[in-house]
Amino acid sequence: MQPTQPSDGQDADDQQAQRVEALRAGLADYDLAPEDLALLEGAAQGGGDAGAAGPLPVLAVVGRPNVGKSTLVNRILGRREAVVQDTPGVTRDRVTYEAEWAGRNFLLVDTGGWEQDARGLHERVADQAEIAIELADAVLFVVDATVGATTTDEQVVRLLRRSGKPVILVANKVDDQRGEADAAALWNLGLGEPFALSALHGRGSGDLLDAAMEMLPPVSQTGGPIRDGGPRRIALLGRPNVGKSSLLNAITGTERVVVDDVAGTTRDPVDELVQLGDRQWWFVDTAGIRRRVHQTHGADFYASLRTQTALEKAEVGVVLVDASVPMTEQDIRVIQQVIDAGRALVIAYNKWDLMDDDRRELLEREIEKELVQVPWAPRINISARTGWHVDRLVRALDRSLESWDTRISTGRLNSILGELVAAHPHPVRGGKQPRILFATQASTRPPRFVLFASGFLEPGYRRFIERRLRETFDFTGSPIEISVRVREKRRRTR
Numbered sequence: 001m002q003p004t005q006p007s008d009g010q011d012a013d014d015q016q017a018q019r020v021e022a023l024r025a026g027l028a029d030y031d032l033a034p035e036d037l038a039l040l041e042g043a044a045q046g047g048g049d050a051g052a053a054g055p056l057p058v059l060a061v062v063g064r065p066n067v068g069k070s071t072l073v074n075r076i077l078g079r080r081e082a083v084v085q086d087t088p089g090v091t092r093d094r095v096t097y098e099a100e101w102a103g104r105n106f107l108l109v110d111t112g113g114w115e116q117d118a119r120g121l122h123e124r125v126a127d128q129a130e131i132a133i134e135l136a137d138a139v140l141f142v143v144d145a146t147v148g149a150t151t152t153d154e155q156v157v158r159l160l161r162r163s164g165k166p167v168i169l170v171a172n173k174v175d176d177q178r179g180e181a182d183a184a185a186l187w188n189l190g191l192g193e194p195f196a197l198s199a200l201h202g203r204g205s206g207d208l209l210d211a212a213m214e215m216l217p218p219v220s221q222t223g224g225p226i227r228d229g230g231p232r233r234i235a236l237l238g239r240p241n242v243g244k245s246s247l248l249n250a251i252t253g254t255e256r257v258v259v260d261d262v263a264g265t266t267r268d269p270v271d272e273l274v275q276l277g278d279r280q281w282w283f284v285d286t287a288g289i290r291r292r293v294h295q296t297h298g299a300d301f302y303a304s305l306r307t308q309t310a311l312e313k314a315e316v317g318v319v320l321v322d323a324s325v326p327m328t329e330q331d332i333r334v335i336q337q338v339i340d341a342g343r344a345l346v347i348a349y350n351k352w353d354l355m356d357d358d359r360r361e362l363l364e365r366e367i368e369k370e371l372v373q374v375p376w377a378p379r380i381n382i383s384a385r386t387g388w389h390v391d392r393l394v395r396a397l398d399r400s401l402e403s404w405d406t407r408i409s410t411g412r413l414n415s416i417l418g419e420l421v422a423a424h425p426h427p428v429r430g431g432k433q434p435r436i437l438f439a440t441q442a443s444t445r446p447p448r449f450v451l452f453a454s455g456f457l458e459p460g461y462r463r464f465i466e467r468r469l470r471e472t473f474d475f476t477g478s479p480i481e482i483s484v485r486v487r488e489k490r491r492r493t494r
Contacts, residue, residue: 023437027040027437056107059138060136060139062156072197076099138215145196148186168211169195170208171195171196171197174197235284235313237286238322248272250387251276252272272284276393316397317341318393318397323354335347339374344401352389376470414438426458448482449481449482450484452485453484455486462484466480
């Protein structure tokens with residue numbers, strides 16, 4: 001039997017491996033820091049999370065407006081997560097957070113204030129609170145002890161009794177012993193002993209959580225399980241009133257999020273596990289970004305911080321742009337925010353049903369002018385209101401995520417850069433010509449490349465390298481980061 005001949009592909013791989021070995025050996029002549037050696041030795045980074053054994057139990061916080069629900073949520077979480085302001089009605093959607101107490105994890109749902117005979121926007125806020133009760137395993141019903149039971153509180157009690165869910169009555173704003181009598185007066189609501197609490201100062205919160213843990217089942221009896229491996233997380237971003245909440249409702253096929261013509265209806269990020277295409281995704285509807293964070297104030301300031309946090313927890317940022325009106329500085333800033341966060345990017349031009357031929361031509365000019373730095377971002381044209389082309393979102397997401405997860409072998413990377421440098425060497429500056437000594441991909445999500453060089457590489461040459469990497473390996477929908485470590489040659493000792 002004759003020996004098997006190596007294929008052309010095997011020859012190429014062998015040549016690349018030999019080249020990498022030679023370049024790596026050449027670095028021995030240069031002063032390398034410990035972190036350089038760790039990188040070159042291929043220190044592993046990251047890892048997958050194991051899928052959950054079952055859905056976490058759900059604890060909903062309900063009550064009429066301005067009784068301190070979001071303050072209580074922040075107290076339970078141990079951080080300022082929910083937007084809080086003295087103005088009633090700051091929270092409008094039901095917002096889910098993962099919380100922990102006494103070693104138990106659970107989902108905590110903050111809701112908008114429930115009001116009797118609400119109309120318009122307030123009616124939809126009340127609907128969200130009722131849905132939260134239906135989907136919860138237990139409920140914290142918050143009442144302002146300083147005001148006492150109102151007609152609206154009595155209506156909520158009827159709603160809770162119809163639901164059949166376990167309920168704890170929370171008498172909030174009991175800041176000291178003098179308020180205990182006010183709390184005791186709430187016995188007449190018929191929900192048992194009120195838990196006297198000061199959500200603002202933390203008084204009584206531990207006893208309340210101990211009681212809540214006794215009511216919650218080990219696994220949620222209402223939610224569906226999340227698949228092992230974890231659905232990918234998508235953040236919907238954009239300036240106010242571009243249709244983020246409408247898109248989430250179109251994807252879910254329900255009125256999941258409060259939608260109104262009033263800009264800025266959403267203030268807290270809203271998480272939703274939805275079936276899109278052939279699998280599940282976590283979609284996060286965020287507050288519209290009005291201006292720079294340091295220029296905002298009040299609820300808008302905290303909403304901007306929540307939006308940034310939601311983006312950092314996401315894998316892809318879907319930036320919605322209102323195609324029917326001229327692009328603004330805010331649109332560009334939101335896109336840049338996704339890039340700066342290192343997240344995969346998809347740009348969705350919404351409200352396409354409102355477009356005419358003249359506007360389409362103007363939009364193309366705006367894209368050429370304003371988005372010249374991000375030609376790699378996939379673009380889709382949709383109408384969240386009618387559902388037109390919303391299904392195309394999956395293909396764009398998959399393409400961006402694939403690029404975001406891409407890893408290039410060290411051999412292939414150095415081979416491409418070797419050809420690039422040979423054909424287009426770095427310009428000579430000050431009588432010296434910097435050389436790329438070695439290159440490696442440090443990590444993915446997004447792809448990060450580290451170049452070891454004998455001198456400073458100018459920004460223009462770095463952009464040239466990025467363009468060549470994109471031409472060769474695509475990276476559609478993902479930012480890529482290139483850092484340069486300048487290392488000097490080690491002096492020879494006699």
